[in-house]
Amino acid sequence: MANRYHQHFTVSWDQLHRDVRELCHRLVERDFKGIVAITRGGLIPAALIARELNVRLIDTVCISSYDHMNQGGLDVLKGVDHDGEGWLLVDDLVDTGKTARKVREMLPKAHFVTVYAKPEGRPLVDQYLTEVAQDCWIQFPWDMGIAYVEPLVDQVKR
Ligand SMILES: O=P(O)(O)OC[C@H]1O[C@H](OP(=O)(O)OP(=O)(O)O)[C@H](O)[C@@H]1O
Ligand SMILES: Nc1nc2[nH]cnc2c(=O)[nH]1
Ligand SMILES: [Mg+2]
Incomplete structure:
Protein backbone atom coordinates (compact mmCIF):
# COMPACT_ATOMS: atom_id res chain seq x y z
CA MET A 1 0.00 0.00 0.00
CA ALA A 2 2.82 2.40 0.90
CA ASN A 3 3.93 2.46 -2.76
CA ARG A 4 0.73 4.33 -3.68
CA TYR A 5 2.50 7.45 -2.47
CA HIS A 6 5.03 9.12 -4.77
CA GLN A 7 5.17 12.63 -3.34
CA HIS A 8 5.24 14.26 0.08
CA PHE A 9 3.40 17.35 1.23
CA THR A 10 4.94 18.49 4.49
CA VAL A 11 2.71 20.61 6.70
CA SER A 12 4.29 22.72 9.46
CA TRP A 13 2.46 23.72 12.65
CA ASP A 14 2.20 27.29 11.28
CA GLN A 15 0.79 26.12 7.98
CA LEU A 16 -1.73 23.85 9.70
CA HIS A 17 -2.84 26.67 12.01
CA ARG A 18 -3.28 29.07 9.07
CA ASP A 19 -5.20 26.45 7.09
CA VAL A 20 -7.54 25.62 9.96
CA ARG A 21 -8.21 29.32 10.56
CA GLU A 22 -9.03 29.74 6.87
CA LEU A 23 -11.45 26.81 7.09
CA CYS A 24 -13.04 28.47 10.15
CA HIS A 25 -13.78 31.62 8.11
CA ARG A 26 -16.00 29.39 5.99
CA LEU A 27 -17.75 27.90 9.03
CA VAL A 28 -18.22 30.88 11.32
CA GLU A 29 -21.72 31.84 10.10
CA ARG A 30 -23.08 28.41 11.09
CA ASP A 31 -24.15 27.35 14.56
CA PHE A 32 -23.09 23.95 15.85
CA LYS A 33 -24.28 22.05 18.93
CA GLY A 34 -20.76 20.73 19.27
CA ILE A 35 -17.84 19.14 17.49
CA VAL A 36 -17.15 15.45 16.94
CA ALA A 37 -13.44 14.82 16.29
CA ILE A 38 -12.32 11.66 14.50
CA THR A 39 -9.31 10.37 16.41
CA ARG A 40 -6.56 10.82 16.37
CA GLY A 41 -5.80 13.15 13.45
CA GLY A 42 -9.05 15.10 13.83
CA LEU A 43 -8.30 16.06 17.43
CA ILE A 44 -5.86 18.84 16.60
CA PRO A 45 -7.93 20.67 13.98
CA ALA A 46 -11.00 20.12 16.20
CA ALA A 47 -9.32 21.91 19.12
CA LEU A 48 -8.31 24.84 16.89
CA ILE A 49 -11.79 25.05 15.34
CA ALA A 50 -13.40 24.90 18.80
CA ARG A 51 -11.31 27.90 19.84
CA GLU A 52 -12.24 29.96 16.76
CA LEU A 53 -15.95 29.13 16.85
CA ASN A 54 -16.21 29.18 20.65
CA VAL A 55 -17.47 25.62 20.88
CA ARG A 56 -17.06 23.91 24.26
CA LEU A 57 -18.86 20.63 23.69
CA ILE A 58 -16.49 18.17 22.04
CA ASP A 59 -16.95 14.45 21.48
CA THR A 60 -14.93 11.80 19.64
CA VAL A 61 -15.40 8.95 17.24
CA CYS A 62 -12.41 6.70 17.84
CA ILE A 63 -11.11 4.82 14.81
CA SER A 64 -8.05 2.69 14.26
CA SER A 65 -7.04 1.89 10.67
CA TYR A 66 -3.66 3.01 9.27
CA ASP A 67 -0.35 1.69 10.55
CA HIS A 68 1.76 4.55 9.14
CA MET A 69 1.22 4.31 5.32
CA ASN A 70 -0.48 0.92 5.39
CA GLN A 71 -4.25 0.80 5.80
CA GLY A 72 -5.55 -2.25 7.58
CA GLY A 73 -9.05 -3.16 8.75
CA LEU A 74 -11.13 -0.34 10.15
CA ASP A 75 -11.92 -0.68 13.83
CA VAL A 76 -14.47 1.56 15.57
CA LEU A 77 -13.34 1.78 19.19
CA LYS A 78 -15.93 4.36 20.25
CA GLY A 79 -18.98 5.87 18.56
CA VAL A 80 -21.59 8.45 19.58
CA ASP A 81 -25.27 8.06 20.47
CA HIS A 82 -26.75 10.50 17.95
CA ASP A 83 -27.00 10.95 14.15
CA GLY A 84 -24.89 14.13 14.06
CA GLU A 85 -27.71 16.59 13.41
CA GLY A 86 -26.39 20.07 14.22
CA TRP A 87 -22.88 18.78 14.91
CA LEU A 88 -19.63 19.56 13.14
CA LEU A 89 -17.61 16.44 12.30
CA VAL A 90 -13.86 17.04 11.91
CA ASP A 91 -10.94 15.05 10.54
CA VAL A 103 -18.11 7.73 10.08
CA ARG A 104 -20.74 9.13 7.68
CA GLU A 105 -22.79 5.97 8.27
CA MET A 106 -22.61 6.66 12.00
CA LEU A 107 -23.36 10.40 11.81
CA PRO A 108 -25.27 10.91 8.52
CA LYS A 109 -26.59 14.36 9.52
CA ALA A 110 -23.33 15.94 10.69
CA HIS A 111 -21.58 18.67 8.72
CA PHE A 112 -18.33 16.92 7.81
CA VAL A 113 -15.14 18.95 7.25
CA THR A 114 -11.49 18.10 6.71
CA VAL A 115 -8.51 20.39 6.27
CA TYR A 116 -7.04 18.39 3.38
CA ALA A 117 -8.80 16.17 0.84
CA LYS A 118 -7.60 13.81 -1.88
CA PRO A 119 -9.79 13.19 -4.96
CA GLU A 120 -11.05 9.70 -3.99
CA GLY A 121 -12.34 10.84 -0.62
CA ARG A 122 -13.40 14.37 -1.50
CA PRO A 123 -17.04 13.55 -2.40
CA LEU A 124 -17.58 12.19 1.12
CA VAL A 125 -16.99 15.48 2.94
CA ASP A 126 -19.17 18.59 2.94
CA GLN A 127 -16.25 21.03 3.02
CA TYR A 128 -12.47 20.96 2.94
CA LEU A 129 -9.78 23.58 2.57
CA THR A 130 -6.99 22.22 0.34
CA GLU A 131 -6.97 19.50 -2.28
CA VAL A 132 -3.89 17.26 -2.40
CA ALA A 133 -2.98 14.74 -5.13
CA GLN A 134 -4.03 11.13 -4.55
CA ASP A 135 -0.42 9.89 -4.68
CA CYS A 136 0.79 12.46 -2.17
CA TRP A 137 1.50 11.55 1.47
CA ILE A 138 0.66 14.42 3.83
CA GLN A 139 3.30 14.63 6.52
CA PHE A 140 1.86 16.24 9.63
CA PRO A 141 3.91 18.21 12.19
CA TRP A 142 3.02 15.84 15.05
CA ASP A 143 4.75 13.01 13.13
CA MET A 144 7.96 14.97 12.63
CA GLY A 145 10.84 16.39 14.65
CA ILE A 146 13.60 18.90 14.15
CA ALA A 147 16.79 17.22 12.98
CA TYR A 148 20.33 18.25 12.05
CA VAL A 149 20.99 18.46 8.31
CA GLU A 150 24.50 18.00 7.00
CA PRO A 151 25.89 20.91 4.90
CA LEU A 152 25.32 20.28 1.22
CA VAL A 153 29.01 20.25 0.40
CA ASP A 154 29.57 17.37 2.81
CA GLN A 155 26.62 15.42 1.45
CA VAL A 156 27.76 15.84 -2.16
CA LYS A 157 31.59 15.81 -2.01
CA ARG A 158 32.36 13.44 0.80
O1 LIG B 1 -9.57 8.29 3.77
P1 LIG B 1 -8.78 7.21 4.43
O2 LIG B 1 -7.96 6.43 3.44
O3 LIG B 1 -9.59 6.33 5.32
O4 LIG B 1 -7.66 7.92 5.33
C1 LIG B 1 -7.94 9.04 6.13
C2 LIG B 1 -7.69 8.75 7.58
O5 LIG B 1 -6.33 8.33 7.76
C3 LIG B 1 -5.75 9.08 8.82
O6 LIG B 1 -6.02 8.48 10.07
P2 LIG B 1 -5.22 7.19 10.57
O7 LIG B 1 -6.04 5.98 10.30
O8 LIG B 1 -3.84 7.24 10.02
O9 LIG B 1 -5.17 7.34 12.14
P3 LIG B 1 -4.86 8.53 13.13
O10 LIG B 1 -5.83 9.62 12.80
O11 LIG B 1 -5.08 7.92 14.45
O12 LIG B 1 -3.45 8.94 12.90
C4 LIG B 1 -6.45 10.41 8.77
O13 LIG B 1 -6.40 11.05 10.04
C5 LIG B 1 -7.87 10.03 8.40
O14 LIG B 1 -8.64 9.74 9.54
N1 LIG C 1 -0.31 11.51 7.84
C1 LIG C 1 -1.11 10.96 6.90
N2 LIG C 1 -1.99 10.00 7.25
C2 LIG C 1 -2.76 9.50 6.25
N3 LIG C 1 -3.69 8.52 6.31
C3 LIG C 1 -4.17 8.37 5.06
N4 LIG C 1 -3.56 9.20 4.20
C4 LIG C 1 -2.68 9.91 4.92
C5 LIG C 1 -1.74 10.94 4.58
O1 LIG C 1 -1.60 11.38 3.44
N5 LIG C 1 -0.99 11.41 5.63
MG1 LIG D 1 -7.38 9.64 11.37
Whole structure:
Protein backbone atom coordinates (compact mmCIF):
# COMPACT_ATOMS: atom_id res chain seq x y z
CA MET A 1 0.00 0.00 0.00
CA ALA A 2 2.82 2.40 0.90
CA ASN A 3 3.93 2.46 -2.76
CA ARG A 4 0.73 4.33 -3.68
CA TYR A 5 2.50 7.45 -2.47
CA HIS A 6 5.03 9.12 -4.77
CA GLN A 7 5.17 12.63 -3.34
CA HIS A 8 5.24 14.26 0.08
CA PHE A 9 3.40 17.35 1.23
CA THR A 10 4.94 18.49 4.49
CA VAL A 11 2.71 20.61 6.70
CA SER A 12 4.29 22.72 9.46
CA TRP A 13 2.46 23.72 12.65
CA ASP A 14 2.20 27.29 11.28
CA GLN A 15 0.79 26.12 7.98
CA LEU A 16 -1.73 23.85 9.70
CA HIS A 17 -2.84 26.67 12.01
CA ARG A 18 -3.28 29.07 9.07
CA ASP A 19 -5.20 26.45 7.09
CA VAL A 20 -7.54 25.62 9.96
CA ARG A 21 -8.21 29.32 10.56
CA GLU A 22 -9.03 29.74 6.87
CA LEU A 23 -11.45 26.81 7.09
CA CYS A 24 -13.04 28.47 10.15
CA HIS A 25 -13.78 31.62 8.11
CA ARG A 26 -16.00 29.39 5.99
CA LEU A 27 -17.75 27.90 9.03
CA VAL A 28 -18.22 30.88 11.32
CA GLU A 29 -21.72 31.84 10.10
CA ARG A 30 -23.08 28.41 11.09
CA ASP A 31 -24.15 27.35 14.56
CA PHE A 32 -23.09 23.95 15.85
CA LYS A 33 -24.28 22.05 18.93
CA GLY A 34 -20.76 20.73 19.27
CA ILE A 35 -17.84 19.14 17.49
CA VAL A 36 -17.15 15.45 16.94
CA ALA A 37 -13.44 14.82 16.29
CA ILE A 38 -12.32 11.66 14.50
CA THR A 39 -9.31 10.37 16.41
CA ARG A 40 -6.56 10.82 16.37
CA GLY A 41 -5.80 13.15 13.45
CA GLY A 42 -9.05 15.10 13.83
CA LEU A 43 -8.30 16.06 17.43
CA ILE A 44 -5.86 18.84 16.60
CA PRO A 45 -7.93 20.67 13.98
CA ALA A 46 -11.00 20.12 16.20
CA ALA A 47 -9.32 21.91 19.12
CA LEU A 48 -8.31 24.84 16.89
CA ILE A 49 -11.79 25.05 15.34
CA ALA A 50 -13.40 24.90 18.80
CA ARG A 51 -11.31 27.90 19.84
CA GLU A 52 -12.24 29.96 16.76
CA LEU A 53 -15.95 29.13 16.85
CA ASN A 54 -16.21 29.18 20.65
CA VAL A 55 -17.47 25.62 20.88
CA ARG A 56 -17.06 23.91 24.26
CA LEU A 57 -18.86 20.63 23.69
CA ILE A 58 -16.49 18.17 22.04
CA ASP A 59 -16.95 14.45 21.48
CA THR A 60 -14.93 11.80 19.64
CA VAL A 61 -15.40 8.95 17.24
CA CYS A 62 -12.41 6.70 17.84
CA ILE A 63 -11.11 4.82 14.81
CA SER A 64 -8.05 2.69 14.26
CA SER A 65 -7.04 1.89 10.67
CA TYR A 66 -3.66 3.01 9.27
CA ASP A 67 -0.35 1.69 10.55
CA HIS A 68 1.76 4.55 9.14
CA MET A 69 1.22 4.31 5.32
CA ASN A 70 -0.48 0.92 5.39
CA GLN A 71 -4.25 0.80 5.80
CA GLY A 72 -5.55 -2.25 7.58
CA GLY A 73 -9.05 -3.16 8.75
CA LEU A 74 -11.13 -0.34 10.15
CA ASP A 75 -11.92 -0.68 13.83
CA VAL A 76 -14.47 1.56 15.57
CA LEU A 77 -13.34 1.78 19.19
CA LYS A 78 -15.93 4.36 20.25
CA GLY A 79 -18.98 5.87 18.56
CA VAL A 80 -21.59 8.45 19.58
CA ASP A 81 -25.27 8.06 20.47
CA HIS A 82 -26.75 10.50 17.95
CA ASP A 83 -27.00 10.95 14.15
CA GLY A 84 -24.89 14.13 14.06
CA GLU A 85 -27.71 16.59 13.41
CA GLY A 86 -26.39 20.07 14.22
CA TRP A 87 -22.88 18.78 14.91
CA LEU A 88 -19.63 19.56 13.14
CA LEU A 89 -17.61 16.44 12.30
CA VAL A 90 -13.86 17.04 11.91
CA ASP A 91 -10.94 15.05 10.54
CA ASP A 92 -7.49 16.20 9.44
CA LEU A 93 -7.78 14.65 5.96
CA VAL A 94 -9.72 12.33 3.72
CA ASP A 95 -7.66 9.98 1.50
CA THR A 96 -9.36 6.84 0.11
CA GLY A 97 -12.55 7.86 1.92
CA LYS A 98 -12.75 4.57 3.86
CA THR A 99 -12.69 6.28 7.25
CA ALA A 100 -15.07 9.01 6.10
CA ARG A 101 -17.55 6.48 4.69
CA LYS A 102 -17.68 4.59 7.97
CA VAL A 103 -18.11 7.73 10.08
CA ARG A 104 -20.74 9.13 7.68
CA GLU A 105 -22.79 5.97 8.27
CA MET A 106 -22.61 6.66 12.00
CA LEU A 107 -23.36 10.40 11.81
CA PRO A 108 -25.27 10.91 8.52
CA LYS A 109 -26.59 14.36 9.52
CA ALA A 110 -23.33 15.94 10.69
CA HIS A 111 -21.58 18.67 8.72
CA PHE A 112 -18.33 16.92 7.81
CA VAL A 113 -15.14 18.95 7.25
CA THR A 114 -11.49 18.10 6.71
CA VAL A 115 -8.51 20.39 6.27
CA TYR A 116 -7.04 18.39 3.38
CA ALA A 117 -8.80 16.17 0.84
CA LYS A 118 -7.60 13.81 -1.88
CA PRO A 119 -9.79 13.19 -4.96
CA GLU A 120 -11.05 9.70 -3.99
CA GLY A 121 -12.34 10.84 -0.62
CA ARG A 122 -13.40 14.37 -1.50
CA PRO A 123 -17.04 13.55 -2.40
CA LEU A 124 -17.58 12.19 1.12
CA VAL A 125 -16.99 15.48 2.94
CA ASP A 126 -19.17 18.59 2.94
CA GLN A 127 -16.25 21.03 3.02
CA TYR A 128 -12.47 20.96 2.94
CA LEU A 129 -9.78 23.58 2.57
CA THR A 130 -6.99 22.22 0.34
CA GLU A 131 -6.97 19.50 -2.28
CA VAL A 132 -3.89 17.26 -2.40
CA ALA A 133 -2.98 14.74 -5.13
CA GLN A 134 -4.03 11.13 -4.55
CA ASP A 135 -0.42 9.89 -4.68
CA CYS A 136 0.79 12.46 -2.17
CA TRP A 137 1.50 11.55 1.47
CA ILE A 138 0.66 14.42 3.83
CA GLN A 139 3.30 14.63 6.52
CA PHE A 140 1.86 16.24 9.63
CA PRO A 141 3.91 18.21 12.19
CA TRP A 142 3.02 15.84 15.05
CA ASP A 143 4.75 13.01 13.13
CA MET A 144 7.96 14.97 12.63
CA GLY A 145 10.84 16.39 14.65
CA ILE A 146 13.60 18.90 14.15
CA ALA A 147 16.79 17.22 12.98
CA TYR A 148 20.33 18.25 12.05
CA VAL A 149 20.99 18.46 8.31
CA GLU A 150 24.50 18.00 7.00
CA PRO A 151 25.89 20.91 4.90
CA LEU A 152 25.32 20.28 1.22
CA VAL A 153 29.01 20.25 0.40
CA ASP A 154 29.57 17.37 2.81
CA GLN A 155 26.62 15.42 1.45
CA VAL A 156 27.76 15.84 -2.16
CA LYS A 157 31.59 15.81 -2.01
CA ARG A 158 32.36 13.44 0.80
O1 LIG B 1 -9.57 8.29 3.77
P1 LIG B 1 -8.78 7.21 4.43
O2 LIG B 1 -7.96 6.43 3.44
O3 LIG B 1 -9.59 6.33 5.32
O4 LIG B 1 -7.66 7.92 5.33
C1 LIG B 1 -7.94 9.04 6.13
C2 LIG B 1 -7.69 8.75 7.58
O5 LIG B 1 -6.33 8.33 7.76
C3 LIG B 1 -5.75 9.08 8.82
O6 LIG B 1 -6.02 8.48 10.07
P2 LIG B 1 -5.22 7.19 10.57
O7 LIG B 1 -6.04 5.98 10.30
O8 LIG B 1 -3.84 7.24 10.02
O9 LIG B 1 -5.17 7.34 12.14
P3 LIG B 1 -4.86 8.53 13.13
O10 LIG B 1 -5.83 9.62 12.80
O11 LIG B 1 -5.08 7.92 14.45
O12 LIG B 1 -3.45 8.94 12.90
C4 LIG B 1 -6.45 10.41 8.77
O13 LIG B 1 -6.40 11.05 10.04
C5 LIG B 1 -7.87 10.03 8.40
O14 LIG B 1 -8.64 9.74 9.54
N1 LIG C 1 -0.31 11.51 7.84
C1 LIG C 1 -1.11 10.96 6.90
N2 LIG C 1 -1.99 10.00 7.25
C2 LIG C 1 -2.76 9.50 6.25
N3 LIG C 1 -3.69 8.52 6.31
C3 LIG C 1 -4.17 8.37 5.06
N4 LIG C 1 -3.56 9.20 4.20
C4 LIG C 1 -2.68 9.91 4.92
C5 LIG C 1 -1.74 10.94 4.58
O1 LIG C 1 -1.60 11.38 3.44
N5 LIG C 1 -0.99 11.41 5.63
MG1 LIG D 1 -7.38 9.64 11.37
